Each structure stands twice: as structure tokens, then as C-alpha cells.
Amino acid sequence: MPDTTRRTPSTEPAAGARAADASPAPRRAMRLGVAGPVGTGKSTLIASLCRELAAELSMAVVTNDIYTDEDARLLRAAGVLPVERIHAVETGACPHTAIRDDVTPNLIAVEDLEAEFAPLDLVVVESGGDNLTATFSPALADAQIFCLDVAGGGDVARKGGPGIERADLLVVNKTDLAPHVGVDAAQMVADATRARDGLPVLALSQHDRASLGALAGWVRQVLADHRSGVHVPRDPGPMAPHTHADGTTHAHGGAGDVHEHA
């Protein structure tokens, strides 16, 4: 286990910790973001990660929900982690804001978990399913997975966008459904791989044990790189800016921006 010296959560400048992360042996848990459109299997993926890794790593999860704590409930019901290690953050109907423009509520939740269950190895943050362009700020996530599914259509991967092109890992999920939705999963992975310039793409299915093992293996590797200082949090990049009626400005963009705001 690396140095796990705890810092007082409320006094801890989170983004200020970035500089420290560049040096070997970061002192805190790795924060792994999971983003992607609604229903692509993010919560299920996180439950699988807990199942695969909780025996060897001390883990906690933060969910972001548009409506109260549905995802947290789902994960608690899955019985993959002690329920008190799963915190829900409500995002005020603005899931992208909570992972990008103002990550404060999420950082508070992460810090609470880190303080409560010190030392943690891994905190997974699930973004409230939003759109094809919402990605985590490096102020919140040390590494991020962007999750698509075959049911969203074979072209999605080709359309690109910051998450698809530059997340640390792109998951093409629910490959078991590909024949039923008329999608060529291998083609989708190939398209995504081309769009990502060498960054990894993983074809995943709950019905494919080997793929779940590969997912856990990827997380182990990133965690090792994070601890040794090799992994540097990377920003998948900005979205095209637009203004909301409430006066807040967000950035989105790309052909795939299909988010809704209440």
C-alpha cells in the first residue's frame, strides 16, 4: 500500500493536489470517473468493478443522479459494497455541471468517503447519464471511462466527441446485444479505435467473463500507474460553449450533443 497519509477534507484544496499527483506515490485514493449517455450500463459496470476488485482494493462509489439517489440504490441493492461506502450526489438537473463546471458537491462526497474509510484505494464516480460530450474535469477524476453501448447505434463511435476520443478508456458495452440491434460490434470497436489514436477501447458485456476481467485489469494498471506517478490526469477536452436560460454557461458540442435540461 502506498503512503496513505490523510489530509483534512474540508481544508484540502482538491485541484491543488494535482501538483502532488505528478510526483510518485500520491497520498490519496485514485478517483475514477465513469461517464456516458443515459442507460449505457455505467452503474452495472461499476457494480462489476466492485465485484472484481473489492476483495483486493478498498473502494467507495459516488453516484450522480438527476432524481435523488436511484443509481446509489441500484448499487446498494446489488450488494457489491457495504452500503455506507456508496454516496449519492444530487446534481440539480445539471449532470454535466457536477462533473465539469462545478465539481464541488462531488469533491465533497469523495472527501467524506476518503475521510470515513481511510485509507481508500479507489473511488469511482458515476456521472448522471447525460450526453455524448459531458466529460469529467481533471479536478475531479484522475482517470475516466467513457461508456457507450451497441444499442445506441453503430455510428456513435465514429461521430467522436471528447469522451469517445480522449477518455482514458472507451467501453463499447452490451456487446451481447449487438446481433439483436443490427450492430457489428467489432466494426464499432474498430471505428472507435481509429478515432482514439491509440487509446484503449474495450468491448464489454455482462455475459462475457473475459471482458469483465479485462476491465478490472485495466483499472489495476491505471491504479498502479497513478501510484507510481506515471499516470497523469488528462482532460478529454472542451465542448462547444453555449448558454443556458438560467444564465449559466456550459460547454458541449459535436454532432452527438443530445442532452436535455429540464
Added chain:
Amino acid sequence: MTSGLGSLLLADARLPVGGHTYSAGLEPALIAGMPAELIPAYMTARLRTVGLVEAAASVLAHRAVGGDGGAPVDPRALEAVHEELLARSPSDPLREVSGMLGRGLVRLAARLRPDHPAVAALRALGRAPQRPVALGVVAAVIGAGEAETARVSLYDDAQTVASAALKLAPVDPVDAAGWVLSTGDVMTSVVAEALAVRDAADLPAPTAPQIEGWSLEHRNKTRRIFIA
């Protein structure tokens, strides 16, 4: 000395302190059946009650850490304001959300002015001080005056209602801006009242029991989009 930026920053919804998760009680009110036509009246009712208490607490906190005259930081005076404010906040969920918003402000101050004695006094209140106290301290630290602090506190409350209204009810955004603008006279008089408070023990205590009651119900709702 001041560029005016301090109060502009604090009044701006883009300031990263977690405010987008809070509806200033509007969602609980609408769920409880308050008609959307009453939103402007709701906004004003808040300003006259919780708005006054919070603005006055912000002003006292501002003074406790030096105020407009730059006096030395008085950690005990700050603690007294915080305690008096807690004594006027009977709803546990509202104390909790205020603490969460306060924590966002602490984070901001700790990043921007880590060595400031006022920030140390704020941190000494615990990890999640109530938002009005944190607001007063942060305002003082970033160079906003006490009158601006009171106005920001009230303006932020009104704008929180207005922007939440856009997500919760069929409201034209221009109308919502108009509601905020039309609170001008109320705001001016509440600012004066807040500034007239000299001592933590004299912190005003008007309450909005209905808003408190709704906040308790909201905590148990399973389909809500704001925490309070």
C-alpha cells in the same frame, strides 16, 4: 482598494461552490402544491424572513473577521455568530444544505487565500460551517464590503429561486429575471435592517415555518431534482 470583483464573483452562479444543487426551498414548495404564480411572492417572503437572518449573519461574520475597517480577526466573535445562526435554523435538512454550501465556500477561500487568518477562523468552525457565515468571511477576504455582502446574500437567494423556477415550472426566463429585479425595494430595506444589527445576540429571528416544514418532507422524497 476594491475592484468590485469580490461581490460580482460571489453573486455569480458560475462561482464553483456547489450552488446549482439547491433551489432555495422552491422545489419542496412546488411539490407541496404551491402554485407557480406565487413564486415571486415566495421569493419576497424568503427575503423578509430567512433572507434577513442570513444577510445579517453574513454581515456579522464579515465584521468578526475585520469588516470594512480591517480590524483584527476575532475567532470568538465568528463562532458566536455561527452559534446564533444555528439556533435560528431549526430544520435539520436546511442546516445540512447550508453546511454543504458553506463547505464549498470554505474550499474556495482555502484555495484562494490559504494563509489568511480569517480563513483559519472559518475553518476552525468545523468542516461545514453554515453558508451565511462562510459567505461573510469569504466576502471580507476577497475585498467585498459589508453592504455588498448583505446584498449578495439576498440577491443569491432570489436568483436561486429564479433559476430553479426555470427547471421546475413553465416559466419564461425573462419573467424570472423580472421577479428578481422587482424585489429591489424589499432588498434595499432588508439590507438596511441587516446592517443595523450590531451584535450576534441580536441576530434577527423571523422564521418561515412553512418553508421549514416543506424542507423536512423533501428529505424523504424519492423523485426530486434539488437537495432542498
